[in-house]
Amino acid sequence: MRGESFRPGGIRSLVDVLLDDGWDVWLFNWRGSIDLDPVPWTLDDVALYDHPAAVRYVVAETGAAAVKVIAHCQGSTTICMAAVAGLVPEVTTIVSNGVSLHPHVPVASRAKLHVLRPLLQSREAYVDIAWGDGPERGMRTLTRNAVRLWHFECGNPTCNMASFALGSGHPALWLHSNLTHTTHDWIRHEFGKIPMSFYAQLAASERAGQIMSIRPRPELPTRYATAPPQTQARFALFAGRHNRVFLPTSQKTTYAFLKRHQPGRHSLHVLDGYGHADVFLGRHAHREVFPKMLTELHR
Ligand SMILES: [Zn+2]
Incomplete structure (x- = not known):
């Protein structure tokens, strides 16, 4: 952000x-x-x-x-x-x-951190929440489409990708009832690339129970x-x-x-x-x- x-x-x-x-x-x-x-x-x-x-x-x-x-x-x-x-x-x-x-x-986030991350890490330097909106191909398209299918709660690709990349929930980052339509739309331009170096530190910290x-x-x-x-x-x-x-x-x-x-x-x-x-x-x-x-x- x-x-x-x-x-x-x-x-x-x-x-x-x-x-x-x-x-x-x-x-x-x-x-x-x-x-x-x-x-x-x-x-x-x-x-x-x-x-x-x-x-x-x-x-x-x-x-x-x-x-x-x-x-x-x-x-x-x-x-x-x-x-x-x-x-x-x-x-x-x-x-x-x-x-x-x-x-x-959450448990599902632990699976993503410890199982999915090592798989993605060798292919991508960043997870980009804009994969939800862009013309990407290959692994990125696969990820984006899987995320969209799983996140049936709303049609906002940024909201869906943010839930996938940052947490586990439908959606993960907010209660939809707390956001106005304008804010829910505005988030499409407020998220970007998250480096694998951050996820690696988060995974190590999650395992250790502290940063x-x-x-x-x-x-x-x-x-x-x-x-x-x-x-x-x-x-x-x-x-x-x-x-x-x-x-x-x-x-x-x-x-x-x-x-x-x-x-x-x-x-x-x-x-x-x-x-x-x-x-x-x-x-x-x-x-x-x-x-x-x-x-x-x-x-
Ligand atoms: Zn949403």
């Missing part, structure tokens, strides 16, 4: 709500953003280079003493990795959605949720109860880890009636979700 994904048209977005509440809002495109040329990134690259650089940039531009972060999915995983590794000391609050240090995925470094470097831990977190940031963890990309136990397990090391400091919100990305894209998120995030930012 990309930074602009936090600001869909036609609904009252998180950005609208933050601006109205008086915040200076910055959207961040890290190296996985579809606005940039695709590269085979890992979570380690993003945690080590992208988030620290972005935070330093915002601090330098604004003169602010501290930065608060709202992050989603792999944006959340990577900012949490950077934080527990002590790489973003300027960050005082992290509002995280979906997953942070413990990726728990694992895949290209070890001296500045980064090998296991991200073993040693005490090297940060004073407060974490507010959010999980949609119907999330079929990362199960809500992902955030519950990270919350238990944080609480063990820093009791009484962090919080967990499990949202009824929400899945994964509809926490930000939902038609009623401005009433049902964002006020909870604002409360966490002000705490």
Whole structure:
């Protein structure tokens, strides 16, 4: 996805709500953003280079003493990795959605990660959610057609491919009832290529039960949720109860880890009636979700 994904048209977005509440809002495109040329990134690259650089940039531009972060999915995983590794000391609050240090995925996703991924990996450097829309041939067409047949719940090829590539469910990323027709159509331009290097790290981390470094470097831990977190940031963890990309136990397990090391400091919100990305894209998120995030930012 990309930074602009936090600001869909036609609904009252998180950005609208933050601006109205008086915040200076910055959207961040890290190296996985579809606005940039695709590269085979890992979570380690993003945690080590992208988030620290972005935070330093915002601090330098604004003169602010501290930065608060709202992050989603792999944006959340990577900012949490950077934080527990002590790489973003300027960050005082992290509002995280979906997953942070413990990726728990549905059973069917585990099969895809550990059986299908090694098969695809030798043929493709990326899974492209646009396979749903393009003129591709061979393996890509086969994948796309199989995905379309399986995802009979709607006729939006991006919605179908996103369910296949990122989770397991009909659909996996949201409850259809939470999206307006306009938003459901808008997503067709908001997803892009996912590198096999990311899936490889996710597979290793899923097996280990916590985020694992895949290209070890001296500045980064090998296991991200073993040693005490090297940060004073407060974490507010959010999980949609119907999330079929990362199960809500992902955030519950990270919350238990944080609480063990820093009791009484962090919080967990499990949202009824929400899945994964509809926490930000939902038609009623401005009433049902964002006020909870604002409360966490002000705490
Ligand atoms: Zn759909």
